Amino acid sequence: MKRQLTLLIGFIMFVNVIIAQSKDELATQLANPVASLISVPFQSNFDYGVGPNEGFKYTLNAQPVIPVSIGENWNMISRTIVPIISQNDVIADGSSQSGMGDIVQSLFFSPKAPTPGGLVWGVGPVLMFPTATNSDVGLEKWAIGPTIVALKLSETLIYGVLANHLVSYAGNEDRTDVNATFFQPFISKTVGKGLSVSLASENTQNWDADLIFGFTGIYANQIIRIRKQLIQVGGGPKMIYSNKSKTDWGFRINLVLLFPKSN
Numbered sequence: 001m002k003r004q005l006t007l008l009i010g011f012i013m014f015v016n017v018i019i020a021q022s023k024d025e026l027a028t029q030l031a032n033p034v035a036s037l038i039s040v041p042f043q044s045n046f047d048y049g050v051g052p053n054e055g056f057k058y059t060l061n062a063q064p065v066i067p068v069s070i071g072e073n074w075n076m077i078s079r080t081i082v083p084i085i086s087q088n089d090v091i092a093d094g095s096s097q098s099g100m101g102d103i104v105q106s107l108f109f110s111p112k113a114p115t116p117g118g119l120v121w122g123v124g125p126v127l128m129f130p131t132a133t134n135s136d137v138g139l140e141k142w143a144i145g146p147t148i149v150a151l152k153l154s155e156t157l158i159y160g161v162l163a164n165h166l167v168s169y170a171g172n173e174d175r176t177d178v179n180a181t182f183f184q185p186f187i188s189k190t191v192g193k194g195l196s197v198s199l200a201s202e203n204t205q206n207w208d209a210d211l212i213f214g215f216t217g218i219y220a221n222q223i224i225r226i227r228k229q230l231i232q233v234g235g236g237p238k239m240i241y242s243n244k245s246k247t248d249w250g251f252r253i254n255l256v257l258l259f260p261k262s263n
Helices: 001-029
Strands: 036-048 055-062 066-070 075-090 097-098 102-110 119-129 139-155 157-171 179-192 195-205 211-226 229-242 245-259
Touching: 036 102, 119 157, 119 195, 211 245
Parallel strands: none
Antiparallel strands: 036 055, 036 066, 036 245, 055 075, 066 075, 075 097, 075 102, 102 119, 119 139, 139 157, 157 179, 179 195, 195 211, 211 229, 229 245
């Protein structure tokens, strides 16, 4: 009986180690924008002090990421951003707007295997569609451009950059044309047992308006299991800035549904 109990305890410890390792691997993959992992992130962004009237803006970004094998050595990763926006005192004092914003679709073509030095990269097109249900939360323009991601991958640490450039080619002629560069450096460390800590900065340069705006945030995220569903939850504070307004703050809450491939 004692031997059986010892074997059972040993088996439970072994399973817990495997589960912890699996969670750590998933946490590392989630920090990789071109990982071969199906995920559906939901980002809740709460931004304060927005615009000259210091308004409030809430943005829920639904961001399904779907990898598709296109051969023995390559993946195509579809990354879609669908924003749902609600804001007060942003356009004008006392005003409020809400609705779906403009959808941004990126396609990355990426080698399945990293380079011997651990470099992972992907390139492809990015498109913006004028899907906003309210003209005050969208640009009413069709836009297209290139996107690229490059990162260095190790067992527990990922750092790199994602960037794109959008130029409008059609849409409402009364609205300002789009000529903007997005730049996102990031670093993420897997701590253990599915916990990761990341630092990321998301910045947009509007070249025609000579406007730079963005934010830098630090986030902690934990992978948990609810019945059979793996979920990453977490969030953290962020500092919001612009070259034409004062620095302010906000915070982000993350919820990511994970669908790892079965071996």
